[in-house]
Amino acid sequence: MTTENAGADRVTFGRGYNVWIMGIDGTWRRSCVLKAISNSEAELELEGSIEGLNLKEFFLLLSSTGLAYRRCELIRVNGSEIDVRFLKTKTKAGRPSGSPAMAD
Numbered sequence: 001m002t003t004e005n006a007g008a009d010r011v012t013f014g015r016g017y018n019v020w021i022m023g024i025d026g027t028w029r030r031s032c033v034l035k036a037i038s039n040s041e042a043e044l045e046l047e048g049s050i051e052g053l054n055l056k057e058f059f060l061l062l063s064s065t066g067l068a069y070r071r072c073e074l075i076r077v078n079g080s081e082i083d084v085r086f087l088k089t090k091t092k093a094g095r096p097s098g099s100p101a102m103a104d
Contacts, residue, residue: 020061
């Protein structure tokens with residue numbers, strides 16, 4: 001993770017947390033370990049090769065059923081470790097997710 005984002009809002013896991021990354025189209029999935037996370041970025045250690053995977057945009061699956069996930073893009077690769085940035089998504093109403101609804 002970049003040093004300017006490392007601070008009080010970043011959580012580092014001592015042993016790591018088992019998660020998965022999956023292609024947007026669902027054609028590939030890889031096991032990895034979540035080492036650190038903040039509101040906007042995460043640091044992962046991959047198991048296996050990333051060769052041939054499209055990491056421009058993918059999902060970080062936080063649960064084995066895939067019900068908890070974040071849409072990501074690759075920031076940096078350092079051997080088996082990667083840093084990713086979370087992408088903002090729009091809700092059905094066209095507001096960014098997590099934004100409070102405004103009263104009219």
